[in-house]
Amino acid sequence: MSFSERTLKTEAIVLRRSDFSEADYLVTLYTLTQGKIRAIAKGARKATSRTTGQVELYARVHLVLSRGRELHIITQAEATPDHAIFQAEFERGLYASHFVELVDQVTYEDEENQAAYRLLVAALGWIAQPETNLRLAARYFEFRLMRVMGYEPSLFRCAVGEEALAAENQFFSPADGGVVCEAHGGGRGLLPLALPVFKVLRHFSRNPWEAVSALHPTEETLGALERILQAYWVFCWSAASKVRIFCGTSRGRMHEYHPDGHPQREWAALCAHRGLHPERRSAR
Template sequence: MATRERVFRTEAIVLRRQDFGEADRLLTLLTPRHGKLRAIAKGARKAAARKTGHVELYARVDMLISRGRELHIVAQAEMKEPFLALREDLVRTTYASHFVELLDRFTAEQDASRAEFDLLNNALGWLCEDIDPRLVARYYELALLGMAGFAPALHHCAVGQEDLTAQDQYFSAMDGGVICPDHYGGNRAVPITLNALKTLRYMQKQPWDAIKVLRLGPELHRELEQHLLGYITTILEQRLQSVDFLRRLRREEL
């Protein structure tokens, strides 16, 4: 059986970082080939350290990593994309935190694939553009749910399996998606408008270039968020800290 390389080079997105010892940082990284990793950036907190600034949160970095038994060691780090706009806007930073929290909940350590890496990398870039971050969030959520095997049923009744007709329906997180009026389950489902259903279907099937030009009204944004976040919370069986913080930020803006 082939042995794993002792030292390897990889791109990585910094998902989390925390102080470790007197001068080091413990990083949680997302890589395209090795999934999620934990690694020590030695001396990263020293002002003159070569790694200082190269391990910023949510940055994409080219790294040389020495494999360890439990924790890896970052031997070299070179910034590739800092996503600077995320550090200049608290709301967009919080959306980036939301993306990372979702990725964390849906993937185990060393379990993420190239697809998850590319999705997060692209979504962080989209957050830096002049695009409504709510649009980026809904697209990211649907794409990640699909990769994790939890795509909501949007084209057929999640209970009866029959094709849905063009009318207002119900959304049931417990049943895995949209259910028709004939199978409405009372308290387990909430109404979903035809406009919201069509939008979710479009976002589930179309590439980002087709999604980013959409202009959605505030009511539609709220409805899409209600359905998707309720669905995600039901799957995970726990609340999302990033969502609670986003809602507090919105109340402060009013």
């Protein structure tokens, strides 16, 4: 293997970090070109190391790595300063933790997904801004991450009958993969979808963050968005593992959902409809 083949240059977000030895860290990185990888940051725990302070959680880092069979070795690392606010401000740090944890949950090692990477970079930038509505940013990130992973809910046609949906109160069905009209929703125990919430979801689907950030949804609408997206997120990854969704603003809690009750028949049908592979996600 040539030197160029043994060396990898990329940029990454630090998802996780743990002590590996007295001097080294083991880091999980989500990279632009390689997807999720694990690497050793040699000497990074020493105050005199060149990598000290360069592999902090949530940091965006420009890296040079030496490829390994299972673990890469970080030979150079230079972090941008953007992540400092997540260590300085507790609440923003909680949201950053939520974002990287969701990406970690739904991705696999060595699978490139540049759209997911760019979304994560952008989302960390949103919540670093002092004027950002953090709850709105979190819901938008969850929705957009579902899209890039292939799980975007149906918002413009009934998920059951495929009729065009009017802009009015509707229902939401995680099992059916989106919004269900009144004609197909009666008596099925679906989640009510009020018109203001429906409008925000459609806005999420159509518009970039610059437009979404100008919205001013009520606390009631934000709460309903949380419930809808949590229910859909849990269903989509129910075959994978316990799902953790950060719900609060200043509450600062991680709420855990155990999706053991979702019928596997409906899960398999949803995956087949989306061209996914439920047996693979269950192996996570």
